Amino acid sequence: MWLTKIFELVLFPPLNFLIAGVAAFMLLKRRPRLGKWILGVSLGLTWMCSLYAVGGSLLGWLERGAHTPVEQMQQAQAIVVLGGGIYSAAPDYGGDTVGGSTLERVRLAAVLHRRTGLPLLVTGGLGKSSGEYSVARLMKQTLEQEFSVPVRWSEEHSDNTLQNAVYSMKLLAPTSVRTIVLVTHAWHMPRAKRIFERAGFRVLPAGTGFRRSSNLSVRSFLPSMAGLYATTVFMHEAVGLLWYSAHAVPQS
Numbered sequence: 001m002w003l004t005k006i007f008e009l010v011l012f013p014p015l016n017f018l019i020a021g022v023a024a025f026m027l028l029k030r031r032p033r034l035g036k037w038i039l040g041v042s043l044g045l046t047w048m049c050s051l052y053a054v055g056g057s058l059l060g061w062l063e064r065g066a067h068t069p070v071e072q073m074q075q076a077q078a079i080v081v082l083g084g085g086i087y088s089a090a091p092d093y094g095g096d097t098v099g100g101s102t103l104e105r106v107r108l109a110a111v112l113h114r115r116t117g118l119p120l121l122v123t124g125g126l127g128k129s130s131g132e133y134s135v136a137r138l139m140k141q142t143l144e145q146e147f148s149v150p151v152r153w154s155e156e157h158s159d160n161t162l163q164n165a166v167y168s169m170k171l172l173a174p175t176s177v178r179t180i181v182l183v184t185h186a187w188h189m190p191r192a193k194r195i196f197e198r199a200g201f202r203v204l205p206a207g208t209g210f211r212r213s214s215n216l217s218v219r220s221f222l223p224s225m226a227g228l229y230a231t232t233v234f235m236h237e238a239v240g241l242l243w244y245s246a247h248a249v250p251q252s
Helices: 002-011 015-027 032-049 052-062 100-116 135-146 161-172 186-198 225-246
Strands: 078-082 086-090 095-098 120-123 153-155 179-185 202-208
Touching: 002 015, 015 032, 032 052, 032 225, 052 186, 052 225, 078 100, 078 161, 078 186, 095 100, 095 135, 100 120, 100 135, 100 179, 100 202, 120 135, 120 161, 135 153, 153 161, 161 186, 179 186, 186 202, 186 225
Parallel strands: 078 120, 078 179, 120 153, 179 202
Antiparallel strands: 086 095
């Protein structure tokens, strides 16, 4: 996990551009032309990646096909909800609770359960969080106590999307559940859907948190943290798709 975190820091913005800038500065005296070229490219890419017009459009491309009409969801046998992080030691809640991304997914899962009647499986361990409870346990508490929606299965040991899929399949192996409605963020859906399908599921995508930039404004063409975040998320998902395309998913 630590190697993965270091890899992410170095590969994705803004640290990758900062490293390139430092390298360019060190080259200015010995090889000024190369140093200036690297510095110019680094600044240009930093500016471009900070535009929401760029990042939002890239996420919009990932989000295509992340929605299934509710009528078609009746073909499924269960709803599987992926955890998205913990809000640790929250003073406003008196302890650990679901993070913002997880709450978005939990809310959609509650709505879909009421519309379809399908049973829920929540999946997520401690992962990168320092919280006391697993993401799945907190999701179950939130669904049952705040949304009055029962959770049938809880998978509390996975640390990433691959383990979400493999451990969920192991949990559901004794049942006949193979067709699922998969709830996660829309931009995460291509990678999650591919992994769950390779683990043996038939997946009906139910994305949430769409970030499509269909209504661009002047601000979309100005550098912003939202733009940099959107571009970074896209790069993370693109690398993940490439990685899982080249590696097999373990079968239960």
